[in-house]
Amino acid sequence: MDLRNRKIVIHTLDEREDRAEYTDIVFEGVLCHQFGHHFPGSILLGIFEQESDRFFANEQILNLLEQGKNHGWPVMFSNITELKEKINRELYKYIEILVSYGFNGWVLAQNYSKQANPI
16 A cells, blocks of 8 residues: 555455466555455456446445544545535546455545556
């Protein structure tokens, strides 16, 4: 994580019988993120961009926002409506990380990409 430059890179390794490759998932213009269950052997199924309404409909995320609000996290905001307007105005994307085992989370960022590198 390079929080000063608002960038997160997740390095993954896909090992199959017929091929193996490293894939970097790069998030740029990161506003906030939440990751959990970090441990070896996590099985990542995909990265999916969701509607911002889904972000604000998630009770766990709303609780995190309320907890961080008085500490300036993810940014200074008066109410959820104000934060939602900022996220939409500045074109942030809500990206969910879908797994079948282990590591999980989400990122609110302006851009993201996947960069595959064969071994």
